[in-house]
Amino acid sequence: MKFTLFGVNIMLPSDVLAAWVFTLLLGAVVVFLVLKKKRLGLIWEYMVTTNHRKIGILYILFGIIYFFRAGLDALFIRTQLAFPNNDFWVFQGEKYNEVFTTHGTMMIFFVAMPLLLGLMNTVVPLQIGARDLAFPFLNAVGFWLFFFGSIFFNISFFLNMTPEIGWTGYAPLSTEQFTPGAGSDFYIFGLQISGLGTIFTALNLIVTIVRHRAPGMKMTRMPLFAWTSLITSFLILIAFTVLAIALYLLMFDRLFGAGFFSGTEGNPIYWQHLFWIFGHPEVYILALPAFGIFSDVISTFSRKRVFGYPIMVLSVALIGFLGFMVWAHHMFTVGLGPMANTFFAITTMLIAVPTGIKVFNWLFTMRLGVIRFTTPMLFSLGFIPSFVMGGVTGVMLSVSAADFQFHDTHFVVAHFHYVIIASTILGIFAGLYYWYPKITGYVLDEKLGRWHFWTFLIGFHLTFFPMHITGLEGMPRRVYTYDDSGGLAELNFMSTIGAFLMGVSMLFAIWNVYKTYKEGRKVGNDPWDGRTLEWSVASPAPEHTFDPMPVVEGIDSFWFAKSAGKKMPVTDQVRATPLEVQSILPFLIGSTLFFLSLGLTFSWYWLSILSAFILFTLLVVRSLKDEREDHYGRRK
Amino acid sequence: MNRAEQALFNDKKMGFFIYLGVEAIMFAVLFATYLIFTPASNGPQPSEIFEAKTVILSSFFLLSSSGTLWLGERALKSEKQNIFLTGLGITMLFAIIFLGFEVYEFASFVREGHGMGVNVFMSSYYVLVGLHAAHVAFGIGWMAVLFVQYFRQIPLTLFTEKLSIFSYYWHFVDVVWVFIIGIVYLPYLL
Numbered sequence: 098m099k100f101t102l103f104g105v106n107i108m109l110p111s112d113v114l115a116a117w118v119f120t121l122l123l124g125a126v127v128v129f130l131v132l133k134k135k136r137l138g139l140i141w142e143y144m145v146t147t148n149h150r151k152i153g154i155l156y157i158l159f160g161i162i163y164f165f166r167a168g169l170d171a172l173f174i175r176t177q178l179a180f181p182n183n184d185f186w187v188f189q190g191e192k193y194n195e196v197f198t199t200h201g202t203m204m205i206f207f208v209a210m211p212l213l214l215g216l217m218n219t220v221v222p223l224q225i226g227a228r229d230l231a232f233p234f235l236n237a238v239g240f241w242l243f244f245f246g247s248i249f250f251n252i253s254f255f256l257n258m259t260p261e262i263g264w265t266g267y268a269p270l271s272t273e274q275f276t277p278g279a280g281s282d283f284y285i286f287g288l289q290i291s292g293l294g295t296i297f298t299a300l301n302l303i304v305t306i307v308r309h310r311a312p313g314m315k316m317t318r319m320p321l322f323a324w325t326s327l328i329t330s331f332l333i334l335i336a337f338t339v340l341a342i343a344l345y346l347l348m349f350d351r352l353f354g355a356g357f358f359s360g361t362e363g364n365p366i367y368w369q370h371l372f373w374i375f376g377h378p379e380v381y382i383l384a385l386p387a388f389g390i391f392s393d394v395i396s397t398f399s400r401k402r403v404f405g406y407p408i409m410v411l412s413v414a415l416i417g418f419l420g421f422m423v424w425a426h427h428m429f430t431v432g433l434g435p436m437a438n439t440f441f442a443i444t445t446m447l448i449a450v451p452t453g454i455k456v457f458n459w460l461f462t463m464r465l466g467v468i469r470f471t472t473p474m475l476f477s478l479g480f481i482p483s484f485v486m487g488g489v490t491g492v493m494l495s496v497s498a499a500d501f502q503f504h505d506t507h508f509v510v511a512h513f514h515y516v517i518i519a520s521t522i523l524g525i526f527a528g529l530y531y532w533y534p535k536i537t538g539y540v541l542d543e544k545l546g547r548w549h550f551w552t553f554l555i556g557f558h559l560t561f562f563p564m565h566i567t568g569l570e571g572m573p574r575r576v577y578t579y580d581d582s583g584g585l586a587e588l589n590f591m592s593t594i595g596a597f598l599m600g601v602s603m604l605f606a607i608w609n610v611y612k613t614y615k616e617g618r619k620v621g622n623d624p625w626d627g628r629t630l631e632w633s634v635a636s637p638a639p640e641h642t643f644d645p646m647p648v649v650e651g652i653d654s655f656w657f658a659k660s661a662g663k664k665m666p667v668t669d670q671v672r673a674t675p676l677e678v679q680s681i682l683p684f685l686i687g688s689t690l691f692f693l694s695l696g697l698t699f700s701w702y703w704l705s706i707l708s709a710f711i712l713f714t715l716l717v718v719r720s721l722k723d724e725r726e727d728h729y730g731r732r733k
Numbered sequence: 734m735n736r737a738e739q740a741l742f743n744d745k746k747m748g749f750f751i752y753l754g755v756e757a758i759m760f761a762v763l764f765a766t767y768l769i770f771t772p773a774s775n776g777p778q779p780s781e782i783f784e785a786k787t788v789i790l791s792s793f794f795l796l797s798s799s800g801t802l803w804l805g806e807r808a809l810k811s812e813k814q815n816i817f818l819t820g821l822g823i824t825m826l827f828a829i830i831f832l833g834f835e836v837y838e839f840a841s842f843v844r845e846g847h848g849m850g851v852n853v854f855m856s857s858y859y860v861l862v863g864l865h866a867a868h869v870a871f872g873i874g875w876m877a878v879l880f881v882q883y884f885r886q887i888p889l890t891l892f893t894e895k896l897s898i899f900s901y902y903w904h905f906v907d908v909v910w911v912f913i914i915g916i917v918y919l920p921y922l923l
Contacts, residue, residue: 231748232744300748300751301748303751304747304748304751308740308743308747334751338755338762339758339762343762345860346766346860349859353849353850354849354850355856356850357766357770357853357857362770362774362852367766371762720878720882721882723891726888726891728737728738728741729887729888729890730738730888730889730890
């Protein structure tokens with residue numbers, strides 16, 4: 098559609114137009130509901146909050162919203178690939194590149210990350226007996242940076258300037274010469290802002306876990322989700338920092354005429370190195386917290402302590418450590434030479450060892466346990482075989498010689514969806530069903546939960562299993578069409594059916610949330626007969642928890658006190674509680690970065706300078722309104 | 734400091750040290766970038782354009798500002814308010830002088846036609862040394878806020894806490910500069 102606005106000719110493709118119409122309609126409905134139910138106060142409350150549970154809810158809410166948006170992209174991709182030589186709507190050529198770019202980028206950065214950070218935010222303090230994260234204000238800043246980064250990335254679609262460089266942003270395609278439009282800048286700044294927020298949150302989690310545990314909650318007594326959050330946070334600090342610098346360099350390439358990744362002297366391979374030094378640990382950043390969730394869920398619903406606790410911790414640490422030594426297995430076909438390829442092949446294969454140990458330990462945790470097949474447990478059980486399949490193809494891909502055949506085919510697509518969906522997404526579902534009562538006070542409906550689980554699991558295998566075969570047949574990824582030869586048609590059609598089945602399964606999840614809310618049956622502190630400290634506080638967790646503070650005497654202390662029919666011992670010897678405040682500053686700080694990036698993207702430097710000025714002013718205001726002033730002794 | 738204040742300060746200290754670790758990784762990647770791309774195969778070479786005089790002078794001011802900050806911090810602990818104010822003031826002054834040298838150096842490079850896009854050496858030089866200069870500029874603003882906080886009479890324990898956190902930052906920025914001397918300048922000045 099073409100039209101003229103303020104003398105500018107604007108061309109809107111029909112998909113962008115549809116997005117505008119849909120968003121405006123949905124926005125109108127939301128505004129209407131908010132006004133009708135008089136919930137503006139609630140929105141304000143969440144905008145100024147620094148409470149860990151509320152920020153966790155915000156992370157989860159936006160993670161779910163983006164999950165639907167990026168899932169819709171997946172359905173577009175699968176519809177386009179449903180038949181050979183298909184022409185679905187507009188999704189050919191560049192539009193196809195755009196849709197797989199947004200699908201990948203959003204699923205990784207704006208779905209998996211916030212959902213995991215949301216669960217960590219909500220649950221980790223409750224699990225270790227902390228009253229909040231160590232720096233509540235910084236926590237809110239972290240969330241709003243994520244929020245504005247994600248919004249920045251998302252508006253590109255509405256301006257018909259979607260990035261089309263893949264989630265990996267490979268140079269030289271991502272440099273100005275080949276993608277002169279603003280799309281790649283939206284990618285750079287969207288990830289930069291939200292990545293900064295992620296770094297702050299990781300820092301916050303580390304200090305919380307190291308310094309804010311309840312009395313007696315030694316590191317060796319922490320639940321495994323807290324452990325995996327700790328190790329993941331360290332990975333985030335290193336990986337996201339490298340990404341930040343990679344994006345910083347790319348920004349100079351694109352906006353200020355530097356030539357790191359292109360031209361006669363620049364080196365596109367350097368981008369690949371930097372990106373994968375971030376990108377591979379990122380995979381473990383997504384998987385390790387999910388491992389923690391599974392460990393807690395499996396232990397609870399098997400009524401057994403997790404098998405081989407020290408080894409479980411050690412193997413997570415080992416996976417995290419090895420995760421930094423495998424990045425070049427994404428670059429086997431670059432031509433780094435046989436020595437490099439051999440080294441990275443071997444380190445990659447090594448990762449299978451600690452991962453395998455974990456799989457066996459989960460199985461041994463269930464052995465002779467009293468197993469209850471609740472929804473979170475079903476998701477955990479679905480995870481084990483699915484993830485093992487992804488692991489096996491991972492070992493296949495690590496054979497660098499064979500990788501020359503697999504590289505950039507649908508075999509790789511099958512592999513990474515098997516590992517990431519099986520671990521991260523199933524883990525998030527398990528975690529959401531498991532901790533839903535702690536977040537909202539309700540337990541989700543079990544019957545609909547089972548429907549959600551089975552349709553999702555079947556849809557998932559139906560989508561991605563055929564891709565192994567089409568990939569081995571040589572079907573390349575990131576290509577919008579294929580021809581009829583080689584029996585690709587049937588397999589691709591199966592994938593498409595599976596994808597829609599996964600889409601349907603998410604409707605069950607939404608229905609479940611709605612139904613639970615309507616029925617409104619509140620549950621007590623401990624609906625699952627849990628083992629760890631979070632089940633000792635009220636559901637939903639109140640703002641001020643652990644008063645009086647329990648004293649932990651061992652792993653699953655709460656469980657043993659409960660089974661002995663006793664209460665946990667308490668103490669009033671409590672360290673200083675983190676200082677929560679109500680402040681709009683975090684929101685404003687995030688928004689200045691949004692406008693700063695907008696100015697840089699469109700060379701409106703006045704806007705950038707103005708935003709930077711406001712940003713520094715806000716930082717000064719923050720310093721002058723430090724909540725610690727009221728808690729410290731006045732000067733003599 | 735009482736126990737509660739000490740606990741909160743230790744939280745902040747640990748958080749800030751982790752943050753400095755993040756900064757260290759950032760600079761490490763930029764140093765790696767510089768080492769990979771320098772010297773470039775054409776265009777200006779580091780040995781042609783670096784001037785020992787500017788480096789020595791700017792280093793003198795920045796490195797001694799760490800010392801003056803340390804003296805000021807010590808004076809605050811022994812309640813010598815005037816010496817403290819002088820120490821922090823000189824630190825800020827030296828930082829401004831350093832930044833002046835940096836701006837002068839960048840400006841003279843650009844004037845000679847050695848801008849950001851001339852070759853990869855210049856690009857990697859600007860992104861690294863420029864980021865460091867941005868840190869110094871941020872530090873100057875931070876010191877200004879510290880002065881304001883001092884005269885606002887905030888609780889003394891809170892002020893010492895804020896000053897300590899700043900001094901970690903400032904010493905870190907100095908250490909990065911030492912690495913810049915050793916990796917960016919020195920190999921091409923000798």
